[in-house]
Amino acid sequence: MSMDAQNIWNLVLKKIEDQIPKSSFHAWIEPLRCLKLAEDILEVGVPNRFFYEFLDTHYNKTILSALSDISDGKIRIQYKIIKEDPVETQPEPVVESRQLKTKEINFYERTQLNPRYTYENFVEGDSNSFAKATALAVAEAPGKTPFNPLFIYGATGLGKTHLIQAIGNFSLAHNKTSNILYVTSEKFMNDFILAIKRYKTTDFSRLYRTVDLLLLDDIQFFQGKERTQMEFFHTFNSLYQAGAQIVLSSDRPPKEFDDFDKRLISRIGWGLVTDIQPPDFETRLAILQKRADQEGIDIPADVGDFLAQTFKVNIRDLEGALIRLLAYGSIAGKDLSLELAKDVLRDHIVIPSAVIDIETIQKKVADFYNIPADLLIARNRKKEVAHARQVAMFLCADLTNSSLQSIGLRFGNRDHSTVIHARNLISKRLNGDSKLSSEIQSLKSKIPSP
Structure with a gap:
C-alpha cells in the first residue's frame, strides 16, 4: 500500500471524525483498513459483509463526501471483505459501493434481526x-x-x-x-x-x-x-x-x-x-430530535416541547405523534407550528387531572367492590381483592399526575413494576371485556372531576 493512499485515507478520517458520534466512529469507522490506491480507486477493507451492509446504509455517504472534497471528485472508493489477518488471507473480490450483490446468506432473514435497531439510533437517558x-x-x-x-x-x-x-x-x-x-x-x-x-x-x-x-x-x-x-x-x-x-x-x-x-x-x-423506565423530558426531546434528523426536518422548539410534555409514557406514541404531524404538514403543505400540532393531535391528547389524589381513588374503588380500603394496601392475594387493587392502580396511573413509583408506594410499598403490570393488564382486558369496561366507566363517573 502506497503512502499516498494512507495519507488520503487519514485525511478522510480526520474530516469525518467530527461529523458522527464518537462511539459510532469507534465502532464503524476505525475497523476499516486502507488497502491501496490504484489509479483513481481507493480500496478500503471491511471486516465482513454484514459490516459493509451497515456501513453502506449509514455512513457511506459521509465517507464519499469527504473523499470527494479531498480529491476534488477524482477518486472513487471500493470495499473489500478482509479477514482478521489481511497479510495471511487473500481479500474477497472487490465490493463496489452501493453495488453489493445478495447471493450470499441473507443475514437479516436468517437471524430475524431488523437492521434498523442499532445502538447508534437508540437514544440514551437516565431511564435506560x-x-x-x-x-x-x-x-x-x-x-x-x-x-x-x-x-x-x-x-x-x-x-x-x-x-x-x-x-x-x-x-x-x-x-x-x-x-x-x-x-x-x-x-x-x-x-x-x-x-x-x-x-x-x-x-x-x-x-x-x-x-x-x-x-x-x-x-x-x-x-x-x-x-x-x-x-x-x-x-x-x-x-x-x-x-x-x-x-x-x-x-x-x-x-x-x-x-x-x-x-x-x-x-x-x-x-x-x-x-427500562419511561423517558424523562430531556430524553423525550432527544428522541424527537433523533427521529426528525432521520426524516431530514427541523422541529421548532415550541413544537418539540409540546410533544415531549404531552406524550410522556410511551416512546411509540411520541414518535407516532411526530410522524402524524409531519405527514399532515406535508400533505396539507403547511409548516410545522405549535398551532398545527395542537390541531392535528387534539384527538390524541389526554390531559390527566392534577387534583384527583390516590386516596380518593382507593376509597371509591373499595366502596365500588364492597371491600375494606386497607385491603388494597395489604398483601392480600384473594382474586377479588387483587382485581380491585389492579383497577385502582390503573385508575391512579390514568387519572393522576403521580409517578408510578409514588403509586406503588401508596399501595403498600409495592414496586413500580407492579403498577406497570396492573396498568397493562387492565388496558389489554378493556378491549374485549365489556363488564370490566362498564366497571371502569362507572368508577370514573364516581371520581370527582377537577
Missing part, C-alpha cells in the same frame, strides 16, 4: 442507561459476561425490542458471532406446536439449541402455557451449558409472572435483571 450499558457489554462478549441470561423488562413502547435486537446487530457486525436468532415468544410457541404436528421436534431443537446468541422477546407470553415453558426450560439448559448467550425481554419482572415454572424463574435469576 444501565440497561443499554449491560446490553452493550453482552453484545461485545456474548456468553462471556456475568449477565447470562440478561433479562430486560419495562412497559410497552419503551425500547426493549430495539435494545435486544441491537445486541444481535452489533455482535453480527463486529464478528462476535453470526449464529444469532431473534424471535418473539409467540413465534417460539408456534414453531414448537408446528414441530409437534409435523413430527419434527428434532428440527425444532436443532434450530433453537445450536445458536450462540438467542434473543427472546416478550417472555411473559409463556404464562400458563406449560408445554411451551417445559420446552423452553430444556432449550435454556442446553444453551446455557454450551456457553451460549441468552437475552430475554418482558413487560414485567420475573417475580410477577403468573402460572410460570419456578425453575425457569430461578434460572432467569442466574444472570442480570434490569428495567
